[in-house]
Amino acid sequence: MIKRLLIGLLGLVVLGVIGIFVLAWRSALPPIEPPAASSFPDALIAQGEVLAGAGNCASCHTQPGGQAYAGGVGLESGFGTIFSTNITPDADTGIGRWSEQAFARALHEGVARDGSQLFPAFPFDHFTKVRDEDIKALYAFFMTRQPLKAEAKQNALPFPLNVRALQAGWKLLFLHKGVYQPDPDKSEQWNRGAYLVEGLAHCAACHTPRNRLGAERTDAEYAGAMIESWLAPALTAANPAPMPWTQDELFAYLRTGATALHGSAAGAMSDVVHAGLAKVPDADVRAIAVYFADIDGSASRAASADAALAKAMAFEHRDMHDDIAAGANLYVAACASCHYNSGASPLPARPGLALNSALTGPDPSNLIHVILDGIGRDDGMPVLFMPGFAGALSDADIATLAAWLRRTRTDQPEWKDLQATVGRIRSHQG
Numbered sequence: 001m002i003k004r005l006l007i008g009l010l011g012l013v014v015l016g017v018i019g020i021f022v023l024a025w026r027s028a029l030p031p032i033e034p035p036a037a038s039s040f041p042d043a044l045i046a047q048g049e050v051l052a053g054a055g056n057c058a059s060c061h062t063q064p065g066g067q068a069y070a071g072g073v074g075l076e077s078g079f080g081t082i083f084s085t086n087i088t089p090d091a092d093t094g095i096g097r098w099s100e101q102a103f104a105r106a107l108h109e110g111v112a113r114d115g116s117q118l119f120p121a122f123p124f125d126h127f128t129k130v131r132d133e134d135i136k137a138l139y140a141f142f143m144t145r146q147p148l149k150a151e152a153k154q155n156a157l158p159f160p161l162n163v164r165a166l167q168a169g170w171k172l173l174f175l176h177k178g179v180y181q182p183d184p185d186k187s188e189q190w191n192r193g194a195y196l197v198e199g200l201a202h203c204a205a206c207h208t209p210r211n212r213l214g215a216e217r218t219d220a221e222y223a224g225a226m227i228e229s230w231l232a233p234a235l236t237a238a239n240p241a242p243m244p245w246t247q248d249e250l251f252a253y254l255r256t257g258a259t260a261l262h263g264s265a266a267g268a269m270s271d272v273v274h275a276g277l278a279k280v281p282d283a284d285v286r287a288i289a290v291y292f293a294d295i296d297g298s299a300s301r302a303a304s305a306d307a308a309l310a311k312a313m314a315f316e317h318r319d320m321h322d323d324i325a326a327g328a329n330l331y332v333a334a335c336a337s338c339h340y341n342s343g344a345s346p347l348p349a350r351p352g353l354a355l356n357s358a359l360t361g362p363d364p365s366n367l368i369h370v371i372l373d374g375i376g377r378d379d380g381m382p383v384l385f386m387p388g389f390a391g392a393l394s395d396a397d398i399a400t401l402a403a404w405l406r407r408t409r410t411d412q413p414e415w416k417d418l419q420a421t422v423g424r425i426r427s428h429q430g
């Protein structure tokens, strides 16, 4: 009896495995002769370059200081490291032999030319929304890049997560195939923003928390998430910045990388702004701002904005010399020369710390990153920079300073385990 049961169970398992492989099976698409660059119209290539900026393809496919689009960037997936691939038109190691149909299938369905399943570290769950004419332009752009020889690196994923065919199961659950469908109740500008944000720009890939299987949680869209030890803050009404993210604030931040009322784009967000959106025309950045200003309900907070600003500036004006805490001493010695502002209005070049989500957010990681590494000339505001304090301040100093800033510049609950978090972030930076 038990034997029969076991055989029955084994049969089910075998059927399940066969089922997955049947589900996963995709035909290889025939290889082509790499098309001549001259076969693509210049205007289409130029349009593709803009779209590649919106999709920020470079931040995942170009290593820092490396050759453009040759791949090899290691992405932490939470399950292991997945390496991006060479998407230059090299015939042997890149996508030179990929037809437009194969390229489109990769972006829309996450399937490679040879029929194998791609991992969702490649955000095809967003790229599936991209329209065919835009895929065509992207194809023209990538097929006219410099072909580079670069073999794919071996992923560091444990078995069975490294089995590509199993991705078919993930897709069945989490991939909603199909191009973006406009919402007829919203304006054309809003729909343009939504098309870019939900599709190519994949803002949710960092700003939406993921479930245990690594898929974005549909019940918590843009609710904020940790990404490679940074907090990508909520972009909903739950955003922790004291000042509302109005359409104009969003536009200025996404266009320039910093605003006086909200501070700078650092970490991965700096790439999104300076490497990606920098290629995108004003009208499209404006459309993205329109979309998020609707999602975050900033209009309903406009009435209380003046009071929020006055409160934050009052925090800034605390007389530091009356405070004998060790954190105050560290602030005066290390930060006040650049950040103290005795005026009533925030100044772009002296970022108001009480206005910054790095201080008011639920997690101290962004503040710690900025104190350790500073902000480079290419991040945040162009030209202006902040030095890093990794060499000058110990983990305990940074924890003390962060705790003091949190206590004196916000009315939020204290952060726990600060010193351990500083140590963890410092060691990850290598």
Ligand code: HEC
Binding pocket: 051, 052, 055, 056, 057, 058, 059, 060, 061, 075, 082, 083, 084, 085, 086, 087, 094, 095, 103, 106, 107, 112, 113, 117, 118, 119, 120, 121, 122, 123, 138, 200
């Ligand atoms: C968040 C990181 C990320 C972004 C952004 C990204 N990619 Fe990728 N891409 C990857 C990773 C990782 C892989 C490899 C997946 C795998 O091996 O299963 C990949 C694979 C691909 C492939 C399949 C190549 C092959 O040889 O199998 C193509 C084509 C591709 N990406 C094109 C693009 C384009 C075009 C853009 C911009 C519109 C883009 N990617 C943006 C991470 C990214």
Ligand code: HEC
Binding pocket: 197, 201, 202, 203, 204, 205, 206, 207, 227, 230, 231, 232, 233, 235, 239, 240, 241, 245, 250, 253, 254, 262, 264, 265, 266, 267, 268, 269, 272, 288, 292, 357, 358, 366
């Ligand atoms: C690769 C990950 C990533 C992607 C993609 C991404 N972001 Fe971010 N974003 C971050 C991180 C990390 C921060 C925190 C940066 C900092 O504190 O300087 C951030 C910060 C922000 C902020 C500031 C929030 C605050 O309260 O300080 C806004 C606004 C924002 N992102 C909008 C967007 C939009 C719009 C998109 C899509 C066009 C996008 N992000 C795509 C990672 C990302």
Ligand code: HEC
Binding pocket: 258, 262, 263, 264, 265, 266, 331, 334, 335, 336, 337, 338, 339, 349, 350, 351, 353, 356, 358, 359, 366, 367, 370, 371, 375, 376, 377, 379, 380, 381, 382, 383, 384, 385, 386, 387, 389
């Ligand atoms: C030499 C001047 C200087 C010093 C010293 C300095 N900062 Fe900054 N800080 C800046 C500038 C400038 C920016 C904005 C940089 C940009 O946008 O490019 C900035 C930005 C910041 C931000 C905003 C980050 C964001 O994501 O918006 C924080 C937080 C911050 N500094 C904290 C500190 C702390 C804490 C100290 C003391 C340990 C300190 N700074 C010392 C000049 C300085």
